[in-house]
Amino acid sequence: MQTHQYDVVIVGAGGAGMRAALESSGRARTAVLTKLYPTRSHTGAAQGGMCAALANVEEDNWEWHTFDTVKGGDYLVDQDAAEVMAKEAIDAVLDLERMGLPFNRTPDGKIDQRRFGGHTRNHGEAAVRRACYAADRTGHMILQTLYQQCVKQDVAFFNEFYVLDVLLDTDLTAQEVPSGQAVTVAGVVAYELATGEIHVFRAKSVVFATGGAGKIFKTTSNAHTLTGDGMALTLRRGIPLEDMEFFQFHPTGLAGLGILLSEAARGEGAILRNSDGERFMERYAPTIKDLAPRDIVARAMANEVREGRGAGPNKDYVLLDLTHLEPAHIEAKLPDITEFARTYLGIEPFTEPVPVYPTAHYLMGGIPTTIDAEVLRTNTDVVGGLFAAGECACVSVHGSNRLGTNSLLDINVFGRRAGLAAAAYAATSEWVGLPDDPAGAVVGELERMRGAATGERVSDVRRALQESMDANAQVFRTAESLDRALADIVVLKERYRTVSVQDKGTRFNTDLLEAIELGFLLDLAEVVVVGALARQESRGGHFREDFPTRDDANFMQHTMAYLRPAGADARPGATQVRLDHKPVTVTRYQPMERKY
Amino acid sequence: MTAVETAAASPAAPIGAVPSFDVTLRIRRFDPEAASPEPYWEEFTVTAHGTDRVLDAMHTVKWELDGTLTFRRSCAHGICGSDAMRINGRNRLACKTLLKDLDPRKPVILEPIKGLPVIKDLVVDMEPFFASYREVMPFLITGGNAPSAERLQSPEQRARYDDTTKCILCAACTSSCPVFWTDGQYFGPAAIVNAHRFIFDSRDEGAAQRLEILNDKEGVWRCRTTFNCTDACPRGIEVTQAIAEVKRAMITRAF
Numbered sequence: 001m002q003t004h005q006y007d008v009v010i011v012g013a014g015g016a017g018m019r020a021a022l023e024s025s026g027r028a029r030t031a032v033l034t035k036l037y038p039t040r041s042h043t044g045a046a047q048g049g050m051c052a053a054l055a056n057v058e059e060d061n062w063e064w065h066t067f068d069t070v071k072g073g074d075y076l077v078d079q080d081a082a083e084v085m086a087k088e089a090i091d092a093v094l095d096l097e098r099m100g101l102p103f104n105r106t107p108d109g110k111i112d113q114r115r116f117g118g119h120t121r122n123h124g125e126a127a128v129r130r131a132c133y134a135a136d137r138t139g140h141m142i143l144q145t146l147y148q149q150c151v152k153q154d155v156a157f158f159n160e161f162y163v164l165d166v167l168l169d170t171d172l173t174a175q176e177v178p179s180g181q182a183v184t185v186a187g188v189v190a191y192e193l194a195t196g197e198i199h200v201f202r203a204k205s206v207v208f209a210t211g212g213a214g215k216i217f218k219t220t221s222n223a224h225t226l227t228g229d230g231m232a233l234t235l236r237r238g239i240p241l242e243d244m245e246f247f248q249f250h251p252t253g254l255a256g257l258g259i260l261l262s263e264a265a266r267g268e269g270a271i272l273r274n275s276d277g278e279r280f281m282e283r284y285a286p287t288i289k290d291l292a293p294r295d296i297v298a299r300a301m302a303n304e305v306r307e308g309r310g311a312g313p314n315k316d317y318v319l320l321d322l323t324h325l326e327p328a329h330i331e332a333k334l335p336d337i338t339e340f341a342r343t344y345l346g347i348e349p350f351t352e353p354v355p356v357y358p359t360a361h362y363l364m365g366g367i368p369t370t371i372d373a374e375v376l377r378t379n380t381d382v383v384g385g386l387f388a389a390g391e392c393a394c395v396s397v398h399g400s401n402r403l404g405t406n407s408l409l410d411i412n413v414f415g416r417r418a419g420l421a422a423a424a425y426a427a428t429s430e431w432v433g434l435p436d437d438p439a440g441a442v443v444g445e446l447e448r449m450r451g452a453a454t455g456e457r458v459s460d461v462r463r464a465l466q467e468s469m470d471a472n473a474q475v476f477r478t479a480e481s482l483d484r485a486l487a488d489i490v491v492l493k494e495r496y497r498t499v500s501v502q503d504k505g506t507r508f509n510t511d512l513l514e515a516i517e518l519g520f521l522l523d524l525a526e527v528v529v530v531g532a533l534a535r536q537e538s539r540g541g542h543f544r545e546d547f548p549t550r551d552d553a554n555f556m557q558h559t560m561a562y563l564r565p566a567g568a569d570a571r572p573g574a575t576q577v578r579l580d581h582k583p584v585t586v587t588r589y590q591p592m593e594r595k596y
Numbered sequence: 597m598t599a600v601e602t603a604a605a606s607p608a609a610p611i612g613a614v615p616s617f618d619v620t621l622r623i624r625r626f627d628p629e630a631a632s633p634e635p636y637w638e639e640f641t642v643t644a645h646g647t648d649r650v651l652d653a654m655h656t657v658k659w660e661l662d663g664t665l666t667f668r669r670s671c672a673h674g675i676c677g678s679d680a681m682r683i684n685g686r687n688r689l690a691c692k693t694l695l696k697d698l699d700p701r702k703p704v705i706l707e708p709i710k711g712l713p714v715i716k717d718l719v720v721d722m723e724p725f726f727a728s729y730r731e732v733m734p735f736l737i738t739g740g741n742a743p744s745a746e747r748l749q750s751p752e753q754r755a756r757y758d759d760t761t762k763c764i765l766c767a768a769c770t771s772s773c774p775v776f777w778t779d780g781q782y783f784g785p786a787a788i789v790n791a792h793r794f795i796f797d798s799r800d801e802g803a804a805q806r807l808e809i810l811n812d813k814e815g816v817w818r819c820r821t822t823f824n825c826t827d828a829c830p831r832g833i834e835v836t837q838a839i840a841e842v843k844r845a846m847i848t849r850a851f
Contacts, residue, residue, distance in 0.1 A: 037722065039765050040668075040676040097746040100736025100799065102754060102761050109748030134761075140675065141761065148735035194715065223670040256647065259673045340673060343692060344647065459659030502663030505629045508716040511663040 001198045001439055006031040006156075007426035008419075009188055009203035011163045011230060014041030015139070015411035016390025016418070017209035018146035018155075023419030024207075025155045028426045031201065033161045033190055035225065035513075038147050042211055042223045043411065046139025047337065048264035049131030050096075050408040051119055052089035056110045057129045062086040064122060065130065069406060070589050072118040072293045073364075073399020074540035074550065076243065076558065078585040081371050081395045085406070085413050092412040093132050101145040103134050104333075114333075115267040118293035118403040124596070127291050131405045136262050136334045142408060158190070161199065162513055164442045165189040165233055166206060166386070169432050172238025172377060173564060183377055184384035186432040189442045193513065196506030198439045204429050205385045205422035208234065208367060208375075209415065212391040215517075216525040217360035217474070218466035221253055221260035225517075230392040232520035234367050235527065239377050239386075240560045242394040242582065243365035244524070245531035246541045248402055249475050251297040253359025255317035257344055261337045261356060263404040266290040268333050270322045272301065273353065274309040280318075285596040292596045295401040295541045298358040302475040305357070312355055319353035358475055364402055364541060365531075366394035368560065368582070373418035379560065379582045385425050385432075389418035396558065400540025449515050455500035458515045465492050465518075465525055473529055478546045482533045489526050496522055527561045530577040535559065552591050558582040619644045619695055621653055622703035623665065625717050635714070639703060644695045650683055650704060651690040667718040674830055677766030681718050682707040687768040687828035709771035711780065725767045728783045732791040732809055737802025753798040760793040760838050762831040769825035769835050781814045785825035785835045788816055792838040795851050803851050807842070816843050 008024045010017045013034035024030045034041070053060040065086035070077045097103060097111060104112040113129040121128040134141040150157070167186040170177055177183060187202040210230030214222025235241050251272070252261040266272070272290050274280045284300040285292035292300075301318050304310060311319050322330055322338075327350045330338055341347045341354045367388040369375055373395075374382040390411045397410055465488070472485035496519060503511035537551035538544050560582050566574040618641055626635045642656040651669055658665045667690070668678040674692035683693055684705050698704055712720040763786065770776055770784030791810055795803040810816045816839055825835040845851040 036670055036676075036678070037726075037765075040670050040678050042671060042676070044764070045671050045673070045675045094746055098736075098742050100794070100797070102757070102797070103746075105749050105751045105754050107751065109750050109753075111746050137762070140764070144761070144763075151730050152733075152735040223676065224672060225670045336675075343694070344649075344673070457659070458663075503666075505627070505664070507628050508666050508719055510666055511658070 001200065003200045003202065004031065005202045007203065008205045008207065008422045009033060009201045010207040010209060011188060012041070012209035012211060012390070012392070013038035013157065014209060014211055014390065015043035015142055015146060015408065016415035017207070018150050019412050019415030020207050020209060020389060020419030020422065021155045022146065022149055022153060023416055024423040025153055027423035031156045031158060033158045033163055033188070033201070035160060035162045035193070035229070037159050038150070038157060039143060041143060042226055044140045044143040045221070045223065045260065046142070046408050047136040047260065047262035048267065049114065049116060049133035049138050049405045050093060050142070050412070051116060051130040051405040052093040052132055052409070053086065053130060054090060054093065054111060054113060054132065056106060057113050060121070060128055060130055062089065064120065064128070065089065067123050067589060068119050069397065069403055070399070071124070071594060072403040073401050074594055075552070075556065075589070075591040076396065076399035076539060076584055078396045079587040079589060080585050081397045083587065084371050085397045085409060088413045089409050092409060092416070096142065096145060096412065099145050099149050101134065101141050103132055114264065115291060116404045117263050117266065117291045117297070119405070120288065124287070127288055131264070131267065133264065135332070136264050136336045139408060142412070160193040161190040162193060162516070163188045163190045163229065163233070164516065166237055167435055167438055168237055168383065179378055179381050182384060183381070184432045185386040186434050187438070189439045191442070191446070191513070193508055193510070196509060198443060200434065200438050202431070202434055203385070204426040204431065205387065207373070207418045207422050208388040208392055209390045209418070210392045212363045213521065213524050214360050216465065216469050216521050216528065218470040219253065219258040220360040221250055221258055222360065227517035227520050228392070228524045229517065229520050230388070231366055232523045234375070235523060235563050238562070239375060239383065240368060240562045240580070241365060241527055242368040242558050242560055243396060243400070243531070244363070244527045244561055245535050245559060246364035246400045247360060247528065248294055248362040248364060248541045249298040249358035250361035251294055251301055251358055252320055252356040254340060254344055255312070255355035255357045258359035259340055259344060260359065260361065261320060261340065261354065262334070263294070265320060265322060265334055265337060268329070269325050270320055272297070273319045273321050274304045275311040275315060276309060280304050280309070288596045293401055293403060296596065298475050299543060301358055317355040317357040320356045321353040322349045323351055323353060360474070362402055362407060363391060364394070364396070364398040364400060366392050369393045369395055371395060371417070372421045373414055374421065385429060387418045387422050389414040400542060445516070446512065449499070449501060450504055450512055452498070452500035455498040456495050458499050458501065458518050461492050461495050461499060462518050462521065464488065465521060469525055473532060475543060477532055477542070477544050479533065482529055485529045486526070486533065489522060489529060493522050493526070523563070527577055530579065531559045531561055534579055556584055556591065558584060616643050616645050617700050618642070619653055619700050620703040621657060622705045623717070624707040626714050627664070628716055646696050648695050649691050650693045650695060650706070651679060653695060653704070654690060654706070666716045675764060677764035680709055680766040680768040680771070682709060687772040689766060689768070689830045692830050709767060711771045711777045712767070722767065724780060725770060725784070725786065728787040729765065729790055732783065732787045733802055733806055734790040734794065736794060736797065736800055737805070738799065739801050747799045749798055756798070757793050757796040759833050760789045762833055763789050763793070764831060766830060768828040768830055772824040772828035774822060774824065775818050775820055779814070779818070782818050783810065783815055785839060788839050788842055789833060789835055792842050795842060795845060803845070807846050810842060811846055816846065
């Protein structure tokens with residue numbers, strides 16, 4: 001075991017982690033730990049753009065952006081946080097430009113902007129051009145640009161280090177720690193993939209920026225590595241997760257594969273059609289049609305298929321039609337996604353419509369934070385020195401449904417804030433002692449997993465989880481379907497206790513890490529489903545067919561899910577999810593019916 | 597009707613179903629912890645579907661036949677650059693190569709990319725590759741005070757370096773280069789591509805420094821214009837042309 005000491009440790013090297021590192025590494029001794037190489041992070045898969053009211057091509061202002069974000073999130077957004085994000089968006093884009101990001105340009109040389117779902121002029125009048133973009137590779141350019149700047153600043157990276165535990169000075173799981181009592185982070189425990197060695201990183205500040213958890217579903221736009229590690233391990237240490245029942249299903253995944261086709265396609269004029277060739281979004285969102293927010297479009301698509309108007313031999317998808325657009329225009333603005341259609345489905349988008357179906361894309365919920373990225377352990381108490389930003393966090397700027405482009409914005413605005421806050425905290429705080437045997441829990445888990453001679457195969461348990469979540473907790477949910485999912489998860493968690501891995505080695509043992517990741521997925525899926533069962537209403541990305549309307553009287557509140565020991569008669573070590581609630585911060589927008 | 601019932605109600609072989617076929621993967625393996633570590637070949641036969649990628653077949657092996665098979669992967673659709681490998685002798689991404697596009701009657705031969713030390717099976721040490729990248733100062737260099745708004749750049753100026761902004765640092769190009777195989781000191785195509793991306797960016801003021809670095813004996817002049825890199829690039833970057841443009845800029849000092 002090796003021990004390291006840094007003022008700030010950042011976990012994750014996607015957009016949020018590297019944006020944080022750029023702030024903190026100049027101010028405090030900083031290390032960035034990533035389970036990949038920085039440029040492999042899934043920020044690079046984001047396509048369409050990053051919204052900011054630059055007003056480069058038409059009138060716009062950050063207040064409209066705030067309103068769209070709040071309405072898009074079906075009023076579960078904390079409005080003070082949305083205001084911060086929309087205001088700081090403008091500098092966030094300009095910062096990236098100054099770092100060298102190759103944005104597309106207007107004829108007069110400014111950053112070009114285009115339309116995106118749910119982003120409107122003057123509180124919903126019509127779609128507005130707000131998304132700053134670099135073809136359909138905006139995420140790739142952000143990831144590369146931030147990495148370039150990290151190289152310039154000589155940021156210390158620990159590549160292919162899996163963080164498997166967070167160390168606190170107080171056990172939050174055994175008993176309730178009273179509000180007001182200080183709880184402080186002490187560091188993290190990491191596993192070095194190349195050698196199998198355990199590393200303890202002692203730190204004054206720890207920033208989680210570990211991204212999403214799309215792999216709880218079978219059909220997803222997410223990378224294989226998006227297994228919710230940061231969320232799961234903070235949850236296990238007693239920190240709550242907020243609003244986890246809100247998962248976004250992106251409307252246009254390549255049918256059967258889930259690979260993302262950017263909403264920018266519709267921003268550039270593409271149209272969704274059913275098997276009759278009908279532009280069905282006219283019926284669901286008469287004003288902005290195909291550019292309605294993602295939750296509405298995804299449900300409309302699923303509904304078309306359910307009512308027999310799906311296309312294809314099995315009538316199980318709809319069509320994204322770009323054939324009326326100029327090929328030169330498509331080639332210039334959407335080169336990557338048209339290539340995806342050609343490569344993976346053998347479809348030529350210039351002449352044939354592309355089969356698409358919703359794909360699990362983005363988790364609105366996550367580790368609860370303040371607008372300065374401080375992690376909350378209750379509705380009001382922060383954990384000293386612990387921060388989170390990006391998809392793994394819940395500020396909450398996305399509420400129950402994130403608008404397209406607001407995730408690239410989120411990682412830049414709140415990644416920056418996390419880096420600043422982490423460095424400032426480290427500058428004024430004392431070192432906290434490490435617990436005795438800081439790596440004991442991680443070592444025990446790894447040894448148990450590696451030591452089991454025979455047992456369940458990891459992939460069998462994972463596949464069963466993903467299939468159950470797709471079948472029971474996707475676009476349409478009912479108490480019955482969610483009960484089925486929960487029953488499946490309970491059984492799968494038992495089966496997980498007996499999994500074994502074939503690779504018993506110490507060097508580059510990805511077999512072992514996949515087993516660990518599966519444990520994270522199971523815990524998170526349980527929180528998603530328990531939250532979805534309790535939320536007996538439909539709001540944003542969470543749609544209950546048995547409760548099809550929004551219920552502000554009973555559910556205009558955030559869900560706070562805690563993992564706590566199960567009752568006295570349960571198996572030792574068994575846990576259960578306990579739910580609590582947190583009020584939504586409302587500043588200037590009272591909830592209204594959400595129409596587009 | 598739920599999704600499960602829909603699936604169950606479908607006939608056994610629905611119209612439009614993708615045909616399945618068997619494919620054999622012949623994989624170059626290396627276990628660093630073996631008693632006497634030597635590379636060897638191992639074959640696995642798996643059932644694949646028409647839309648499956650090479651990566652899908654590799655996952656079938658790892659998840660159902662042999663958990664010790666080791667390779668890097670993440671996004672699985674050609675964006676993250678994790679899974680560059682030699683597939684039938686050619687550098688490609690496993691997630692962007694469809695099995696149906698290879699000859700399924702012959703084994704698909706999978707080897708680690710060449711010129712970088714093998715750690716285990718298909719995993720190589722990427723550090724030398726990233727070290728070369730870092731040496732070319734791959735970041736925007738500007739003088740004076742930063743402007744309060746964006747720097748202006750015309751669409752034509754933006755287009756000048758567009759091709760080389762697409763690089764995902766997968767190392768497919770560099771590890772396909774015969775010069776790099778024989779001389780690990782050579783910067784390699786990927787580093788030059790990333791230098792090109794800034795040399796031809798109208799906002800950048802560091803071109804002279806980068807050209808100086810690449811004028812080194814291990815720099816652009818070692819390129820023998822074999823076009824392996826251009827063939828290997830999964831992003832379709834005209835790598836050889838980019839290198840030629842950097843060579844020309846070095847002579848003419850025009851960029």
